[in-house]
Amino acid sequence: MVTHGADSIQRIASLGLLVTVLAIFWILQKCFRGPLAAIPGPWYSRFTDIVLKYYIFTGRRIHYIHQLHQKYGSVVRVSPNEVEVSDLAAYREVHRIGSGFVKAPWYDTFTPGMESNVFSMTNVHEHAARRRLLARPFRRSSLLTHFQRLVTERTRFAVAKIVQEANQGDCDVMKWWTLMTTDIIMEVAFGEKAGLLEAGEKNNYMKDLERTELSFSLQGETPWLYRFLKVVNPGAYRGIDQSLVNVIAKATESARKAKEGKLSPHNILSGMIEASRLEGTVVNDFGLGSQASALVIAGSGTTSATLTYATWVLLKHPAVRQKLEDELIRLPDDFDDVKLEGLPYLTTFVTEVLRVYGSAPGALPRTTPSHGIQIGDYRIPPGVTLTTQAYTMHRDPSIFENPETYVKLLILLHCLNSLAKNFRFDPDRFYKRDLTTDQKHAFTPFGGGTRVCLGIHLAYMEIRHGTAEFVRNCRHLKLSRLTTPESMEMENFFLIAPKGHRLMVESSVKTES
Numbered sequence: 001m002v003t004h005g006a007d008s009i010q011r012i013a014s015l016g017l018l019v020t021v022l023a024i025f026w027i028l029q030k031c032f033r034g035p036l037a038a039i040p041g042p043w044y045s046r047f048t049d050i051v052l053k054y055y056i057f058t059g060r061r062i063h064y065i066h067q068l069h070q071k072y073g074s075v076v077r078v079s080p081n082e083v084e085v086s087d088l089a090a091y092r093e094v095h096r097i098g099s100g101f102v103k104a105p106w107y108d109t110f111t112p113g114m115e116s117n118v119f120s121m122t123n124v125h126e127h128a129a130r131r132r133l134l135a136r137p138f139r140r141s142s143l144l145t146h147f148q149r150l151v152t153e154r155t156r157f158a159v160a161k162i163v164q165e166a167n168q169g170d171c172d173v174m175k176w177w178t179l180m181t182t183d184i185i186m187e188v189a190f191g192e193k194a195g196l197l198e199a200g201e202k203n204n205y206m207k208d209l210e211r212t213e214l215s216f217s218l219q220g221e222t223p224w225l226y227r228f229l230k231v232v233n234p235g236a237y238r239g240i241d242q243s244l245v246n247v248i249a250k251a252t253e254s255a256r257k258a259k260e261g262k263l264s265p266h267n268i269l270s271g272m273i274e275a276s277r278l279e280g281t282v283v284n285d286f287g288l289g290s291q292a293s294a295l296v297i298a299g300s301g302t303t304s305a306t307l308t309y310a311t312w313v314l315l316k317h318p319a320v321r322q323k324l325e326d327e328l329i330r331l332p333d334d335f336d337d338v339k340l341e342g343l344p345y346l347t348t349f350v351t352e353v354l355r356v357y358g359s360a361p362g363a364l365p366r367t368t369p370s371h372g373i374q375i376g377d378y379r380i381p382p383g384v385t386l387t388t389q390a391y392t393m394h395r396d397p398s399i400f401e402n403p404e405t406y407v408k409l410l411i412l413l414h415c416l417n418s419l420a421k422n423f424r425f426d427p428d429r430f431y432k433r434d435l436t437t438d439q440k441h442a443f444t445p446f447g448g449g450t451r452v453c454l455g456i457h458l459a460y461m462e463i464r465h466g467t468a469e470f471v472r473n474c475r476h477l478k479l480s481r482l483t484t485p486e487s488m489e490m491e492n493f494f495l496i497a498p499k500g501h502r503l504m505v506e507s508s509v510k511t512e513s
């Protein structure tokens with residue numbers, strides 16, 4: 001009897017050992033003989049994405065990937081099924097219209113369990129149909145006709161607030177740019193005034209949106225961590241769930257108003273309703289509302305982050321500021337965006353700002369199509385996630401001469417890496433010069449191909465107007481002592497933002513107390 005029991009245990013143990021050996025063999029085989037085995041990269045990327053996730057959660061993904069490219073070259077394996085590419089030809093192919101690369105399943109996580117929107121849709125046909133509904137209001141001609149006045153009025157008001165606050169002490173420019181860009185996109189999307197600049201602070205809708213965004217990112221990147229935290233701290237999650245309910249309620253209500261004709265005529269919701277009527281299709285209130293909310297997310301923090309860095313660099317570089325002043329001060333007071341678009345130094349300034357501080361410079365993951373892709377010596381099979389980042393393309397010295405001007409010299413002289421990082425900015429590189437062919441292909445602050453930013457013309461308009469108004473009206477403002485190179489270092493949670501989450505300025509004119 002005892003012998004029989006011992007035999008059974010021995011058999012189970014042997015079986016367990018066999019299964020373990022086979023599993024180890026399978027893992028090793030997958031790691032060292034799999035189709036991505038030849039792709040260079042850190043050893044752990046063969047087994048796990050945990051290191052990548054660590055950099056994502058600490059807001060350093062772009063920097064980590066950039067470093068990997070410098071160490072391993074233009075094709076780097078960053079996790080068992082993900083490869084990062086910074087080779088220009090491959091970069092073009094990944095974003096080329098009709099190349100067969102589609103947004104990776106990662107985008108589905110932006111709308112967990114909900115109807116997807118134009119940004120998160122991964123299905124090509126579904127996306128094309130949605131983009132058709134949205135295209136018209138975002139065309140430059142339509143923006144000039146319907147929203148130029150709004151952009152002019154809101155940027156002037158934002159700058160007036162900046163001046164007013166700075167004349168009394170420290171002023172956070174980033175706060176005002178954020179309220180301004182949100183006011184603009186809310187009115188563009190929902191056809192109703194948000195009045196955030198008047199209030200001087202975020203409203204509940206904005207806070208609800210931010211909480212919803214955070215929760216979706218966590219669910220997307222690490223669903224297990226999201227579930228764990230939900231069990232550990234159910235109270236906090238009830239608040240987040242309520243935020244989502246509020247966002248949806250507001251959006252659906254606006255969609256209903258748009259259908260009843262109760263909104264101002266030119267807004268995205270009404271535009272979508274009209275376009276779908278002409279096409280003979282129907283989008284329900286929830287679909288309309290969630291699309292408009294997604295546009296508010298896509299069109300607020302993006303433009304305000306870039307404008308914040310634009311303000312910072314112009315305050316840091318007196319020669320650049322002077323050249324902008326020389327050009328902008330001569331404009332008549334009723335200048336419009338067509339005038340601004342024709343100014344050579346403003347144009348070169350904005351291009352360089354977008355090269356160095358475009359606000360979405362990180363991961364744009366795509367799924368490799370059925371024919372795979374050959375990149376130099378490496379064959380990438382179908383189904384692999386191929387990711388690109390403009391951050392690295394914009395700093396490729398073979399494309400942009402001295403992309404990090406003075407960096408090496410300064411590191412050598414001072415060994416001060418953070419100081420050196422601040423010397424990358426050099427608008428003169430583009431002054432009255434066309435971009436070279438390679439630069440045109442690599443310069444992608446707004447993404448590319450069929451998934452290029454829908455709000456590109458609106459973003460340019462806001463950046464030009466914001467810069468122009470600031471330069472013309474804030475000649476007495478300077479950086480406050482609260483703004484340091486460290487506080488302005490970039491953190492990267494899909495978008496970039498200064499680590500300090502603010503840009504403090506003050507008046508250089510001392511007022512009598």
Ligand code: HEM
Pocket residue numbers: 118119120131185295296298299300302303306358359360361364444445446447448450451452453454455456458459
């Ligand atoms: C400086 C400001 C902005 C930057 C740097 C920026 C950047 C980008 C980038 C890189 C993408 C591609 C994302 C991807 O492929 O995954 C994108 C897509 C998108 N952007 Fe922007 N964006 C800005 C402003 C705006 C504004 C003002 C709006 C207005 C609503 C907007 C709406 C969108 C939408 C809807 C998409 C998705 C397009 C699609 O997939 O068809 N963006 N943006």
